[in-house]
Amino acid sequence: MSQPKPGPKSRKRLAPSEKYEAYVQVLTQQATQREAADKWGVDRSTIVAICRTAKQGALDALSAARPGRPGKSAEQAELEQARAEIERLRATVTEQAVALHLQQGKSPWD
Numbered sequence: 867m868s869q870p871k872p873g874p875k876s877r878k879r880l881a882p883s884e885k886y887e888a889y890v891q892v893l894t895q896q897a898t899q900r901e902a903a904d905k906w907g908v909d910r911s912t913i914v915a916i917c918r919t920a921k922q923g924a925l926d927a928l929s930a931a932r933p934g935r936p937g938k939s940a941e942q943a944e945l946e947q948a949r950a951e952i953e954r955l956r957a958t959v960t961e962q963a964v965a966l967h968l969q970q971g972k973s974p975w976d
Contacts, residue, residue, distance in 0.1 A: 878907050880916075888913055889920045 880888070888906055891897040892913065899917070903910040930938055938946070 880906060880908065880912075885916045886920070889916050892917055 884906060888902045891902050891905075892899055897905065899910050899913045903913045906913075926940065930940065930943070
């Protein structure tokens with residue numbers, strides 16, 4: 867008698883604390899990715915994705931941190947750059963308006 871083929875595992879969602887615990891187990895080599903997947907009842911690709919996401923998140927946080935000052939998020943840094951670009955463009959438009967006015971002179975309103 868043949869054994870039934872195992873179907874796809876039902877999707878299980880891990881809480882953030884469970885994801886972190888699984889990541890720490892793999893990181894500290896307390897468990898392999900396969901062992902962690904079996905323990906948490908998820909596919910191995912889920913553990914791989916958790917590890918990848920945790921690593922990227924840590925790298926992003928560390929790159930935003932500056933010694934002696936609070937770090938800026940990527941969004942805050944991007945907003946700051948956009949505001950600087952707006953100010954630069956505003957100054958450029960003002961310079962061009964002044965140059966145009968000096969070149970053409972003031973035209974009468976009539």
